[in-house]
Amino acid sequence: MIKPLIYNTAILLLLLSPLSLSFHIPSSSKNLKTQSQSSDLRSATSDLPTPVHDEVQKANSFLTDDAMERAEAGSKEEKIKLSKDVTQTWTDIHAYAAAIREGKTSWEDISQDDMDYRLKWVGLLHRRKRTPGKFMMRLKVPNGIVTSSQMRFYSKSVSEFDEEIGVVDITTRQNIQLRGVTVEAASRIIEGLHELNQTSFHSALDNVRNVVGSPLAGISDTEVIDTRKLCTEVNDLIIRDASGAFGNPRFANLPRKFNIAISGGDDDFSHCNINDLGFHAVIAEDGSKGFNLDVGGYMSIKRVAESVPLNLWIPENSVVKLCDAVLTVFRDEGERKNRQKSRLMWLVEQYGVEDFTARILKEAGEGGFRERQPHVLRKDYVRQELLGVHPQNSTHSRVGLHIPTGRLTRYSCAALADLADKYSDGEIRLTVDQNVIIPNVDNDDLKQLEIEVDAIENVDFTAGLIEGNVVSCTGAQFCGLALVETKANARRVSKRLEELVEVPKAVRMHWTGCPNSCGQAQCGDIGLMGAPARKEIDGKKVAVPGVNIFVGGKIGESPFLALEPRIKGIPLDGEEIVTVLAELLVSDFGGVMR
Template identity: 35%
Template sequence: MVISSPAKQFLQGKKLNKIEQNKAFKDGLDVGDELENFAQLGWEQVDKTDLELRLKWYGMFWRPKTPGKFMLRLRIPNGVLNSHQIKVVASIVGRYGEDGSCDITTRQNLQLRGVLLSDLPEILKRLEEAGLNTIQSGFDNPRNVTGNPLAGIDPLEIVDTRPYTTELQNFLTNQGKGNHEFSNLPRKWNTAVAGARDNFLLHNDIIFHPVEHDGVMGFGVWLGGILSSQMNDYALPLNAWVKPNEICRLTGTILTLWRDNGERNNRPKGRFRMYLDSVGIEAFRTMVVEKFGPLTPDPGSVFEDKPRSFYGIHPQKQTGLHYAGMHVPVGRLNAEDLQDLASASLNYGSGEIRLTEDQNIILVGLSTTNLDKFQADPLLQRFPLEPGSIAAGTVSCTGNTYCSFALTNTKDQAMAMAHELDAELILPEEIKVHWTGCPNSCGQAYMGAIGLTGTKARAPNGGQGMVEAYDLSLEGRQGPDAQIGTLHRKGIPGSELKDVLRELLIERFGAQPRSQPKQNSDPFSNFMNWFSNLGENSSPSP
């Protein structure tokens, strides 16, 4: 086996699966110099491994569901975007008409749909000019660094996470130029920095949680959060506290230990948590100390009851300013939506929006004098401040509309289900319902009070063949009593799912049937009309 460069000598002598062999032969970052050539050749002429694997190092994902129309994933540390950046994204997806769209992800990020390879060099140039990039945003790389979506404006924040998420992103990606030290990890790596006591991020590989020690504000360190087909669990405390100027060095130390010793043959076992469990948290801490130096014990990170809801209008820490949490149905936006959000951010706020991990947006910097005008804006008919209790907590992965791994059409099924159940039931509070189309759990199913994982099941009532179905998990929650959901029922056919959910909501979550179904005037109809008008190659699977 030929190893691509001296930086990858840690692979020598290891048994490598096919993907690892391809990565070792040619690093994904090495296709950067070939992007212009790829664009001129056309995707049909590009080497298959470059096309389907290595382009992901530049955020470009080959989608078998839509041949020739790629998904492009950005990097947006802490989910912070200004109006100019939003307009640039809008112009990119707008170029592709009905084939173009934009999804907010569960990592405070954006994924653009319908992108053509011939446009990639120009798109990357425009993104760079706007202060955005896509480098190492996919596959076995450090993913988008997440933080408190209210960073800098949160009346309850302990630290403003934005400087730290930006510093970590620059460290992990070499200032956005690509970092060969971390471009060949055993699997993906998720980094997060919490900013408040309810900023729950323990599903990440490494989490820095703010806590004071001897009068100095620093971070307690948690490791090994995982949501996957093999295992679902929250992170474990490393019993380590670091100063703010040490977070990058500690992250590099931990990443290097895993990079050099993690599983490279059995890919499902390649995630960091699998390696951590094989070593043991105490033994791993000793390994970290050997490379990093002495670690101060964690004085104790504290979590409040549960994460706050961002919906509605709330005061910022700055006197006279407010933020507005707006619901984006299943996180999907088109070019017009993006342009209108950019305009709203300028007309009513500071020209900035924040992306949340539950696929919604926060408009920031609204002055008291602008609140009445903002609340009268028709934009809130599309993106309401107070969505229904089920719609409010609905999170969904891409689904089989675009993703070849997904077994179910999660996006519009989740939308339809939330619309119908909110119309029929009254709930005492928002319910977290997480939909994911396959066991890879991009929709974070096991974090939801109700989690739905796509599968296949035999057609009900003696029908023929297999149909779309869901495994159902319950009681996932965040906060001081955090727990991962547990499997409740397997293989519920899609045709029976609504009745199952309705019964659960009444029996376990205090839902009451409405005397008369509510006549919703929410964004569902607009969304479904737009969704059904997508181009032929992008239409939902039956």
Template identity: 45%
Template sequence: MTTADKKKINPIEKAKAQKHPLLLKQELEQLSQLGWEAMDEFERDHGLKWLGFFYRPVTPGKFMLRLRIPNGILTSSQLRVLAEIVQRYTEAAGFQQEGNADITTRQNIQLRGIHLEDIAAIIERLRKADLTSVQSGMDNVRNLTGSPVAGIDADELIDTRDIVCQLQDAITNKGEGNFDLSNLPRKFNIAVAGCRDNSVHAEINDIAFIPAYKDGKLGFNVIVGGFFSAKRCAAAIPLDAWVEPDDVVPLSLAILIVFRDHGERGNRQKTRLMYLIEEWGMEKFRTEVETQLGYPLQKAAAKDEIIWEKRDHLGIYSQKQPGLNYVGLHVPIGRLYASDMFEVSRLAEVYGNGEIRLTVEQNLIIPNIPDSRLEAFLKEPLVQQRFPIDPKPLQRALVSCTGAEFCGFAIIETKNRALAMIQELEAELETPHPVRIHWTGCPNSCGQPQVADIGLMGTKARKDGQMVEAVDLYMGGKVGKDAHLGSCVMPKIPCEDLKPVLRDLLIEHFGARPRQAAVVSV
């Protein structure tokens, strides 16, 4: 019996112990006949997340589908399959003219409006396209992030693609579901950085691998324990370990097993990896990991190679492959429609080699465009009108979670409000450089406000005797080298009063100036 077995467990642990949620894959036909309203509440609201399908009470009878896209890399044919799923199976749920998809802050894609009776057919379509959604929610390792320009960046240190794919296969049993590693105490994030600019936000992951030289060899320093939650946020701390690239997968699995066997399974607000590290102390934690691994870890390298400010990869860049370029396209608030997805697939095939990359800023990259085709690519209507390579400064760095439009956890609506407010501010202000403004609809922090220049977290506030949608305002987050988390500086600002607050902050702290036309119109 493990330490965790001796402690009081929470209701979700009790439900998991009765039947492993991965077993629901074998029952989809019966569940379809039963209907979503008659389903067991745990299986509907939680269990199906092990298969990648999330019931959303704000859209009754419909589910969100979250994929697994390791390192954020898709083929054009895979994106086309996702577009077909959006087109054929999803509904607007009363909010949009058509079904849609969102690029997430973990280089992933979520589709909305799925019906229970279509889940089995969708899983089969994903399998045929070499895609999977298994273990993408609840107490599992979430999408594995890596450098969005791995293998094509002229200045990269380590190509993370193969490492991340090997790790995905080990964790998910090659997409079929892994019973041994899908019953963690809580969610778990892993990132593998291969460049000098921390494009993966290493500090907010439970495990992150950061390039570092030791005795002339290139490998990774390891940090552990980073997380966001409704009650607490913490930056990852050093494991005091350095590993070669071949050891990334074994070490990750060893840490996952230690967490699985010893992590807290009581209060779900205290079940992330950092709590185990703090309970044991780093020395004991490291020793337990080494015991599971079967060999001692080397001490960390004296310094890592995260020495650049973070890049957003928007624009045109020469690849390490002579004569080829990658182009980063800005996707406003990460929102895609089926028509967009079909068109991105076409552009990737016509101008590149059919590959598409996703970024943690909710944008996309089309690589491998020859010099001779670049001019024609830039004239394409999608690039000119929908997904520009050089958006206005505030839109360029805007990030938003799903918000209350589709997510039952969200306290406020985010995406549409965020874009509309930024567009209004850009009409009024000249901003000399991008300002990273992140919106998240609730304290779960999917929009990562703590890493932003200005972060906005959904809450409620009282105004004129009424409860209204509001935000807690964070500042001071830094990404890239010397990354650290910001803190709340202004709580409970009603959303209807937010624009002038942002306007003043942009002028006072970020060099923005009122546009002349805006001054005259006041």
């Protein structure tokens, strides 16, 4: 399905060929330069072999005259994107890495605009505040499906970094993030990913995030549509150019980030309600398979918006065309000055739902689109569980393994790769709950699989109804925006609650370090968001890290966002947070103190 990548060959030649780069190294490498002050570093890339991407248009050339004018008068980020086309980063990263490895420069001599902004177009997010010179590298894993070779490569990639920061995270978008990455290592990792038919391009800032699908695609007898092929096709629309190479200038300069979720059935494991585009699988009245469309969902520090339904049903074979149309309209017409009003929902509201629907249909052209189709939940509907052992057929099962707060080490990555090779033909599936599924396991092998999983640190074959349903953002360990450390606190608190309270069913507890809500606190049965708190110490009230607590978020067929916290300013250290949460588990979730 995917042809060989010309771009990979070009970059490989780049890395193997002698580089005659001339860098000017200032006397003090500690001084970060602006874009205009680092012309020597930028111009060095002009001597590199010409990759295939230089033969196509740049990202800014796809902007309409109106969009270009608004970008020129737009935000700081818009001006950065205009001052040097972001597509250049796809080759700059290799030049920077080679120069650093050869001792000609250091990361501190790269312009701040490149380090903190443009390198996000190759998936590199600088953790300047917590770990200067180190990056989080975000990948693209459509539908959350990973091969054992890819998982083993993640382990290898972070193994050269300090164990405390060289870790791998599963995200709330069925995605992978590699931590501790340096500029000099990044180009090797990118090349390794491309050889494994995977990329980190287009994964941060004003790009389309990982396309989320059903983790049970193709292995559930209740699904309406298998989302795997569609997620891959939409992903390719976004990240591949006309030649098939990674890096697509058409959609490289959007007004803001953009999320797409494709749900294969009633369970909606993709959380369509918080995505810019949410495709809900529905069989039309004539038996055709397709999707009802919701638009505009997102979470941010200023606003949390649940998606709104359009009077539109899209045939299965027109999903890519519809995505193309919406992304084109968003790119050309989205807000580029006020970034707090740059998400798709604001454009939908500017048009009005009916006129926005008409606009995207005009852009898409013919595609068999219809009015929204009626959907009735089947009488025997029960949302499927993802953790644990569940039958696929008479001879095989899927096994959902718990990864506490989604954090993997180099060792657990390698061990999961070995398990997949042995038990599931090399396939691993990620979930938005930050866990993994090993599919297609022979029932005769289940006991042995459990024994081997129990020997892997940070991977659980079974988990409690509280501990097993914890979701957490990165937190203050790495993220400069986070007000509190989330992952360590989430593990500590959930473990303590498991000891204190027995609950009758799973309670989803979402932790997020700040109001940006990467941990999706408003979706959780209980959501905890980093916030200021005060605690009495030695007779005085002092400021300490704390949380605000949201209650009642729902996912699945009837989603609901808890938009306002019920409890504010609870200190994180000590037992007070445990006491408050234990009381909530009893009062709201049928819990009983042990």
